Amino acid sequence: MLVLLAAFPSGAADPRIGSWTLISAQSSLNPPNRLSVTDVRDAVHVVMSGETHLDFTAKAGGHGAPVPGNPGFNQVELRRIDKRQAEVKEKKDGALVATVRERLSKDGNELTVTTASPGHADQITVWNRTGGAKTGRDLLAGEWTQDLGKTRLRQGLALRIEPEGGGGVRFLGEFSYTARFDGKQYDLKNSRNDTVTLGLVDAHTVDSIYRRDNQVTQKDRWAVSADGQQMTLSTTGTLETGQQLTERLVFKKQ
Template identity: 65%
Template sequence: MVPSGYTRVGEVGGHIRTVLLFAFFAFQAGVADPRIGSWTLVSAQSSMDPANKLSIMTVPDGSHVVMSGETRLDFTANTHGKQAPAPGNLGFNQIELHRISKKEVEVREKKDGAPVATVREKLSNDGMVLTSTTTSTGHTPVITVWTRSGGTKDPKDPFVGDWTQDMGKTRMQQGSVLKIDADGSGGVRFSGGYTYTAKFDGKSYDVKNSRNDTVALALVDPHTVDATFKRDNQVSQKDKWQVSADGSQMTLTSTATLETGQHITEKLVFKKQ
C-alpha cells in the first residue's frame, strides 16, 4: 500500500528525502513480487496478550467448557454425543461432544444444524498437555497446545482442570502450502488458507475465505512486501513478508486485531518448494 504522506528523514540542499524513495524506484523499475512461487511452512510461533485460558468442569451428564483470550467460548456439552445448544458463541450455536477414548475427544461445532468446524483434542500420556486440532472447510487446520495450570486432575475425567495455551508451540499445521503467481497485469494471485488477487497500487482488493474483507499491497523493496487487511473498513491485520537474499526462505510477521479486540503477533517461516 502506498501511503498518502511521506515521512521526513532529513533535508539536503532544500530537497526532502523520504523513506519511500527506494520503494518508489523499485516499483517503477518493475521489480517483481519476491513471494512468487510455491512455499511450504516449516515453523510457526505466535504470541497473544493476554494468553488464552481454558477451563473444563464436570456437570451432570456433561462438561462445561469456558475459554477466554483469542476467542471467547462458553458452552455445556453432553458426554453422550447428543447435540446441545451453545448460544452466544462466535461462529456456532450448537455443539456435540464425542468420546473417542479415555484421552481423546471430538467436538463438532454447528451453526443452525450445519457443520462449522471439528475439534479433535488429545491428552498426553501424563495428562499434563492437551493438543487441540481444529479443522474447517476452506481453512488451514490450526493446532493449539495447552498445558495444565491448575484445577483438580480427576482420574475419571482427565480433561477436567485449568489449562493455559502454550504460545511457543505451532498454531498452524506444519506442511501447509502457499502458492503465489503473477496475474499477468502487474499483480499477484495468492492462495493459502485464504485467496486474493491484488496489485501493488495501494487499493483494496477482496479476500475470500478469510475473516478479513480486503487487502492492500505495497512492494517495499526487492525482498519485502507489506500487506494491510481490513474488516468492516477498519485495519484488522498487517503482514510483512521478507524473502531471503538467495530466495529460498520467506518469513511472515503478522500482527492482527481479533473480533474480541485482542492482539496477536505471529511469525511463520516458509521454504520454497
C-alpha cells in the same frame, strides 16, 4: 515518490513468488485464547474465551445439550472414546455442523483439538495445560491456553504466490487475493479482513496492509532471503475481538 517509482517500477517482480511451506512459528495473542474444562458430577462444564466464546454443560454418552448464544451451532453431543480422547458433535437446529476430536498427550500437558466440518479442511488447535489436576475421573479437565505457534505448525500452513498479468500477484493460503503494487486496496477472500494493499519495499521485501471496515487492522512484512529459499513473515494486528496478534513465521521454498 518519484525516486521510489524509478527504483521499483510497476512491473517489478514480487520476491515472494513461488510455493512455500511453514517451518517455524512464533505466535502470540494478547489476551490468549483460553479453555476451561470442569468435571461436574456426571457432566462436563466447558468455557472458552478469546476468538470464540462458549459456555455449556454436557453429559457423555451422546446426549444432546443446548449451547445458548452461539451463532454457529446451538447443540452439542459429547462422547468419550477413551480416557485420553473425546468427540463432540456440533449441531445447528439438529443438523451436523462439525465433529470435534480432542486428544490428550501422554504426559497430560498438551491437548490437540481437530475440527472437521463438511466442505472445509480440518482445523487443528493445540492447547497447553496451565492449571488443573492431571488425575481423576476426567483427564481432559483443567485450564488450557492455546499455543498459537504449535497450532500454526500442526496446521501445516502452505502458501502459493503466482504472477498475475499486469504486474500483479495471486496469493493463495489461509485466505486469497489478487493485487498489484499500486497503492490500491484489493478485496480478500476467506479472511477476517476486507482488503489488502501491497508495497514493494526493495527487491527482497514486501509490505502488506490489511483493512477491516476501512480501518487498518494488520500489517505484514515479508522478507525473502538473498538466495530466495527462505521467507520470514512478521505480523502485527488486531482481531475483531480486540486481541493483539504478533507473529514471526518462517517459510521454506518448495
